[in-house]
Amino acid sequence: MVRTLLTWRWAALTLVLVAAVAGMVLLGRWQWERSVPEAPRAAVDLATVEAASLPDVVALAGTTGAAVPETAAGDLVAATGRWRTDRTLLVADRDLDGRPGRWAVTALEVQGPDGPALLPVVRGWLPSPAGSPAQTVDEPAGAATVVGWLQQSEPLDVPAEVVQPEGVVPLLAAADLANRWPEALVPGFVVTAPTPSQAAGADLELLPGPPAEDTGARDWRNLAYSAQWFVFAGFAVVLWWRMLRDDAARTDPRRRDLADLDDETDPTGPPGPDASTDPTDPPGPAGTAPRERTPA
Incomplete structure (x- = not known):
């Protein structure tokens, strides 16, 4: 072998x-x-966090439309730009502590490598019964620096028969926002963190953390x-x-020799000389049968 x-x-x-x-x-x-589930992220003291020490959202997510990397989802980031009050909407069916409500989302125009792009920012949560008309909330204005948790875009998997009131969307999905906002988009979105320098407003409550927590379950x-x-x-x-x-x-030559030996002893092979004939007898004429030995 x-x-x-x-x-x-x-x-x-x-x-x-x-x-x-x-x-x-x-x-x-x-x-x-x-x-294997990822180790939980280290707790961040939001009372002392500074925007200058956080990674920029454009550096992590980009503005080319690619998805937010899975390793970056849930990271605390900073984004600097100006509010676009003409790009505001509500996201339906977002419960908080068992209470029905919606997210208030406003686009923050940030500067990317290829020009301006819109970053959806969840500014906070407001109570709202399901199916109720869209509420009016205070709109931010001017330049701002937002600190929040970066999240991946939600999959667009809502059934077609689900209809929301005007100004309300079922999901915060980049594929849906691309049809509503003609500008370039930063993939994913940012959930505003409750830092001392950020206030949600009279009608909104800041969310306590990212909407998707690590469950620790094995995939x-x-x-x-x-x-x-x-x-x-x-x-x-x-x-x-x-x-x-x-x-x-x-x-293997040894195995071949054994195979040849088996062929020689094979009972089904060609028959040997006839035992009824005497090998000392002279051969008879061609075409004649051998003589029979007569008893003496």
């Missing part, structure tokens, strides 16, 4: 196997790491993918071993 393994053909196949198994193991490990889908890659790696090794063993058996 070692002689077979040292041939050029099997040396190349073995190198391919090692590369494939290494790739499968790395993919399995990567899926395993994705299945079983990624865990299944991880197990799948490890199974593939094991199957590749078993298949390689069986192919090598079979090839070595076919090319």
Whole structure:
């Protein structure tokens, strides 16, 4: 078997196997790491946080329309720009402490690498029964620096039959805002943090934290993918071993000799000389049967 393994053909196949198994193991490990919940973020003292010490939202999210990186979702960021009071809306069905309500969202125009872009900012929460008309809230004006939690855009998966009142949207989704606001958009949105320098207004309540908290639950889908890659790696090794063993058996000269010996002793092979004839008798004429021995 070692002689077979040292041939050029099997040396190349073995190198391919090692590369494939290494790739499968790395993919399995990567899926395993994705299945493990991230460690909770360190608590931030909002009473002492300074906007200058926080990452800029444009640096993290950009303005090209790409999704907010998963690793950046939930980070405390700062955004500087001017309020666009003509870009205000309410987001429906946002309960707070069991109370029905809505988010008040206003766009903050920030400067990106390709020009101005609009950043949706959740300025706060206001109580509102489901299906009620849109309320009027105080609008901010002028330049501002906002401190808040960066969040990924919500998926646009609301059924078509769900209809909201004028000025109310069912989700805070970039795909929906792109149809409502013609300007460039920063992907995702920012939830205003309750810092001492930020006030929600008379009608609004600041949210206590990001709407999506880490649950600490393991992602079983990624865990299944991880197990799948490890199974593939094991199957590749078993298949390689069986192919090598079979090839070595076919090319082993000792095994070939044993196979030839088996053919010689095979009862189904060609018959030997007839036992009823004497090998010392001279052969008869061609085409005649051998003489029978008569008893003396």
